[in-house]
Amino acid sequence: EERAGEINGQPRWVLTTKVPLRDRQGDIIGLVGIARDVTERKQAEEQIRQLSRAVEASPTSIVITDTRGMIQYVNPKFTEVTGYTFQEALGKNPSILKSGLPPQEVYQQMWEMLQAGQEWHGEFCNRKKNGDLYWEWASISPIVDAGGLVNYYVAVKEDITERKRAQEELALARDQALVASRYKTELM
Secondary structure (H helix, E strand, O other): OOEEEOOOEEEEEEEEEEEEEEEOOEEEEEEEEEEEEEEEHHHHHHHHHHHHHHHHHHHOOOEEEEEOOOEEOOEEEEEEEEHHHHHHHHOOOOOHOOOOOHHHHHHHHHHHHOOOOOOOOEEEEEEEOOOEEEEEEEEEEEEEOOOOOOEEEEEEEEOOHHHHHHHHHHHHHHHHHHHHHHHHHHHH
């Protein structure tokens, strides 16, 4: 049984086990109990719950893969952006999103950095389940265990499609303004 309480003014959780102590006739004459402080475990569980809620509510796509690159987790934003459900993504390689536009060298460099234990940051043009293209800024990091071995990779990805579209429109408007300015100068 777990109970909450306070020890020296600090909240503590204690796991208790009680076993009846019987005499030779089988009558209960007392209890033997063991108590173990499980406060750290409870605090870790609460921290995991908080982090889980933050990841689920994140405005960025989050993908966790194993070291072979197979998807272990995607958050709801990933599903919203890509159109792939959690079940459709689970066990697949993120290459299901590949558009073919970034050169293969980008992916090769990314994997070299990750396998060396380094973070990788960059842009991808990916393809949604329905075939639409979209741009995202990705930050991919290795997750290491207590012994320093890489067990997973976590990708945090922001959809930057609208930003890229606005940059292209701005560049086009700038180019048109330069052309108009040249015509104006030539006319004068």
